[in-house]
Amino acid sequence: MGRSMRKAPLRMVETSAHVLAGIARTPSPVFAALDLGTNNCRLLVGAPAGDGFRVLDSFSRIVRLGEGLHRTGRLSPDAMERAMAALHGCAARLARRPVRAVRAIATEACRRADNGAEFLDRVRKETGLAIDVITSREEAELALESCSPLLRSGGRRALLFDIGGGSTELAWVRLPDSGRPELIGYVSLPVGVVTLAERFAGSADDPSCFHAMVDDVADRLRPFESVHCIGHEIRQGGVRFLGTSGTVTTLAGIALDLPRYSRPAVDGAVLSRAAATSALDRLRTLGRAGLAAHPCVGPERADFVLPGCAIFAAIHALWPAPExxxxxxxxxxxxxxxxxxxxxGRGPRPCRGGLSPFPPPRGTLKARA
Incomplete structure (x- = not known):
């Protein structure tokens, strides 16, 4: 365990699906969720357990579906083949067990690509998976759905951000004294780790290129700030700042000095502003070879971590939350x-928390000495 973890224990949820998974239970209906993003293809299979679910199977593969989309406006043949291989694998996993219902979605790459609908029609014919292209609003709502338990430890408002491969979603949220979080406003920026990496020709570890990325994203964020005055709310106190993305979890892994990435150690961690900034600075000094070799990054993500850090840096500079x-x-x-x-029998309720396998955050990680 790293030095930072010994100095500052984390503050996380006390009961979770990880605990529930080890308890013998009567058979429950099985559900599956598939997310085909601009960079990743992910599958999660679970069964109801308590107020959440226990995980029965999961799958994640980097497919880079949005590679080249910024230049051509189309999904490339190579990108579609990579995604098809992953989707065939997902279909095979689902065929191994009786599944009550499957929800499969696609996000920014298929929203933007001229041939996105054509590709998803091919997916349905070859794999049997019917994938819906969801709106950016539903992306924000689904992120809030899963993350709302982490927002229960106080505050009046929350800013939730999700840095994806092709877009970045931000949700401005009201936290009532009782009941579920409520979406006040949201914005979807057409920049993610893949699109930003492709738009800027220089290497992201070059300071001038990195700062150009930060400035580009900050310019896109300012209209959202002008509408909601989030900076003023942060200065008044009572605003929770929550990030869900590979970028933010990587920063947490770096801040915790993890010998390899550990989801239980990262999910629900609370980083101080200084700790997050220090982790970002450390990532920027590694260079591509160092990023590829780092156990919390790896060669497949090495080209996309710093563009993600640039998006995070822009968000963090405009809205300087303390944690x-x-x-x-x-x-x-x-x-x-x-x-x-x-x-x-309750029906889906968009943008409401409630059922979750995860507990709330537990502890603030300070900057390394």
């Missing part, structure tokens, strides 16, 4: 929770 709650959960978990709620 960041880190969430290793997102659209798949939100979809499963909605499916389970529908099974229980």
């Amino acid at each position: 960041i709650v880190v969430a290793d959960r997102g659209l798949r978990e939100g979809m499963l929770l909605r499916l389970i709620r529908g099974e229980r």
Whole structure:
């Protein structure tokens, strides 16, 4: 365990699906959620357990579906073949067990690509998976669905951000004294780790290129700030700042000095502003070879970590919250929770928390000495 973890224990949820998974239970209906993103293809299979679900199977593969989309406006043949291989694998996993319901979604790459609908029609014919292209608003709602338990430890408002491969979603949220979080406003920026990496020709570890990325994203964020005055709310206090993405979980892994990435150690961690800034600075000094060799990054993600850090740096500079709650959960978990709620006869309720396998945050990680 790293030095930072010994100095500052984390503050996380006390009961979770990880605990529930080890308890013998009567057979429950099984649900599955598939998220085909610009960079990743992810599958999660679970069964209801308590107020959440227990994970039965999961899958994640980097497919880079949006590679080249910024230049051509189309999904490339190589990108589609990579995604098809992953989707065939997902279909095979689902065929091994009786599944009550499957929700499968696609996000920014298929929203933007001229041939996105054509590709998803091919997916349905070859794999049997019917994938819906969701709106950016539903992306924000699903992220809030899965992350809302991490927002229960106080505050009046929350800013949730999800840095994806092709877009970045931000949700401005009201936290009532009782009941579920409520979405006040949201914005989807057409920049993610893949699109930003492709738009800027220089290497992201070059300071001038990195700062150009930060400035580009900050310019896109200012209209959202002018509408909601989030900076003023942060200065008044009572605003929770929550990030869910590979970028933010990587920063947490670096801040914790993890010998390899650990979801239980990262999900629900609370980083101080200084700790997050220090982790970002450390990532920027590694260079591509160092990023590829780092156990919390790896060769497949080495080209996309610093563009993600640039997006994070722009968000963090415009809205300087004193702490960041880190969430290793997102659209798949939100979809499963909605499916389970529908099974229980309550019907899906967009942008509401409630059922979750995860507990709240527990502890603030300070900057390394």
